[in-house]
Amino acid sequence: MANGAPRLLVFDLDGTLINSSLDLCASVNAALESVRKPLLPNALIASYIGDGAAMLVRRALGDPGDLDSLHPRDGDDLFRRTFEFFLHYYREHKLDNTHCYDGVLDALWSIRAGHPELLMAVLTNKPVIPSREICNALGLSQYFFQNYGGNSFETKKPDPEGLLRLIDEATSLLAGNRSAEAILPREVVMIGDSDVDVLTARRCGVRSVGCRFGLAPAALAAAGPDAAVDHPSEWPNVLGL
Numbered sequence: 533m534a535n536g537a538p539r540l541l542v543f544d545l546d547g548t549l550i551n552s553s554l555d556l557c558a559s560v561n562a563a564l565e566s567v568r569k570p571l572l573p574n575a576l577i578a579s580y581i582g583d584g585a586a587m588l589v590r591r592a593l594g595d596p597g598d599l600d601s602l603h604p605r606d607g608d609d610l611f612r613r614t615f616e617f618f619l620h621y622y623r624e625h626k627l628d629n630t631h632c633y634d635g636v637l638d639a640l641w642s643i644r645a646g647h648p649e650l651l652m653a654v655l656t657n658k659p660v661i662p663s664r665e666i667c668n669a670l671g672l673s674q675y676f677f678q679n680y681g682g683n684s685f686e687t688k689k690p691d692p693e694g695l696l697r698l699i700d701e702a703t704s705l706l707a708g709n710r711s712a713e714a715i716l717p718r719e720v721v722m723i724g725d726s727d728v729d730v731l732t733a734r735r736c737g738v739r740s741v742g743c744r745f746g747l748a749p750a751a752l753a754a755a756g757p758d759a760a761v762d763h764p765s766e767w768p769n770v771l772g773l
Contacts, residue, residue, distance in 0.1 A: 539719040541721050541771070542720065543723045544689075544725060544726070544728075546746075547582070549654070551631055551633055554630070559618055563589065566614070585622075585657075586615060589611065589614050593614060632672065640675045643767065643773055652675050653677055654679040655680050655732075656681055667679055677705060702715050722740045723741045725743040725748055726747065727751040730752065730755035
């Protein structure tokens with residue numbers, strides 16, 4: 533990638549660091565069953581993943597919803613009941629089948645070992661509590677100074693708010709080193725598997741690396757990331773590390 537080695541890496545979670553598709557699909561179908569709605573094929577549910585839990589449930593109910601809304605609409609009882617059941621069920625079953633993609637832990641270890649000064653963080657549209665619990669359980673948290681979710685801010689990706697906050701926080705962490713300069717957008721890379729991540733990066737003026745092994749390869753390709761990989765083991769090389 534152009535512009536040299538980065539100083540901050542920001543990773544998406546689902547479809548990038550972890551394969552959580554089976555547990556998300558099972559939780560959606562359990563929620564649909566709870567309100568006596570027809571179950572959906574896993575492949576269809578998986579295509580709905582990426583814009584947060586609320587949008588996942590809305591799409592499963594056949595409602596395209598509003599990407600700018602984090603909360604149920606007034607009087608939308610069906611969505612409220614389905615969403616609440618989904619959150620409860622997923623909280624209990626989020627690690628039944630979820631695992632890191634092959635090569636993720638090795639790649640993160642390699643980056644950290646070779647570049648201990650390089651800061652890394654997670655920015656996902658998954659609710660923040662299950663995001664952090666999953667990262668803790670799978671041994672991912674040790675690599676990240678911060679983990680923000682879809683309910684950490686008033687907005688979600690592709691809004692730039694979360695990524696800009698991470699850049700500010702990373703700069704503050706370096707403030708104790710008097711020789712360290714502020715982290716510039718060209719020194720940041722967003723790594724994700726969907727068009728949402730590419731658009732988030734673009735809105736912040738940072739570079740993007742797409743993960744073609746994730747949940748949304750077609751949407752990712754259409755978005756045109758700055759670089760793309762087929763396996764996590766390629767991250768160090770494509771990042772110039």
